[in-house]
Amino acid sequence: MHCWKTINVQKQYGHDRIFLFSMIFVFIVFSFFYISINVFRHGPMSDQRFSWFLLVLLLTYPLHKLLHFMPIARYRNRLRFSVERKFGIIPLLNMRIHEPIMKSRYLISLIMPFIIINSIFIIGAITLPSFRHYFTILxxxxxxxxxIDLLYAKHLLKTPKKALVEETDKGFEILVPYTNTRTNLSA
Structure with missing residues (x-):
């Protein structure tokens, strides 16, 4: 195996730029979905169940991390978990791959939280229209x-099909098997 490419989105874009892109993405999603849902769903909105909204807001991040873990759970012996604190109070859960896993499996792990959790929030906004503003915020x-998961997925889609992914201090390394040049020349 050899390293085909190293992907480090944090280094490529920078932490501040990713944070800015993320905030812009939040505002775009909120604006687009809020306007769209209000075109189809009319009626009063309720501010009841605010404590439920806060609970779901707090549980979204751990659920997001759990859904990252589920597709690669069978590789748990290749994963390292840690908790890092940002700004001294905000706990961030880290999951690092220290042995290679298949690119397709890792790609599923990256996009699974986006698809499942966002689908739940969209369905919730449609089926419970009086709480559509809560679901839009969520x-x-x-x-x-x-x-950031979508940025990594975008880069992974451009890699060879049979590649493996391993995380190092430099970023995600895309590993591909050596090809035998003699068999390629004789073919």
Whole structure:
């Protein structure tokens, strides 16, 4: 195996730029979905169940991380978990791959939270129209969380099909098997 490419979105874009892109993405998703849902769903909105909204808001991030883990759970012996604190109080859950896994499996792990959680929030806004503003906020917040995952997925889609992914201090390394040049020349 050899390293085909190293992907480090944090280094490529910078933390501040990713944060800015994420905030812009949150506002775009909120604006677009809020206007769209209000075109189809009319009626009063309720501010009841605000405590439920806060609970779901707080549980969205751990659920997001759990959904990242589920597709690669069978590789749990290849994963390392840690908790890092941002600004001294905000806990961030980290999951690092220290042995290669298949690119397709890792790609599923990246996009699974985006598809499942956002689908739940969209369905919730449609089926419970009096709480559509809560679901719109949750959808926008979660979409902002997913931006970095989507950036990594975008880069992974451009890699060879049979590649493996391994995480190092430099970023995600895309590993591909060596090809035998003698068999390629004789073919």
């Amino acid at each position: 959808l926008a917040y979660h979409s902002g969380l997913c931006l």
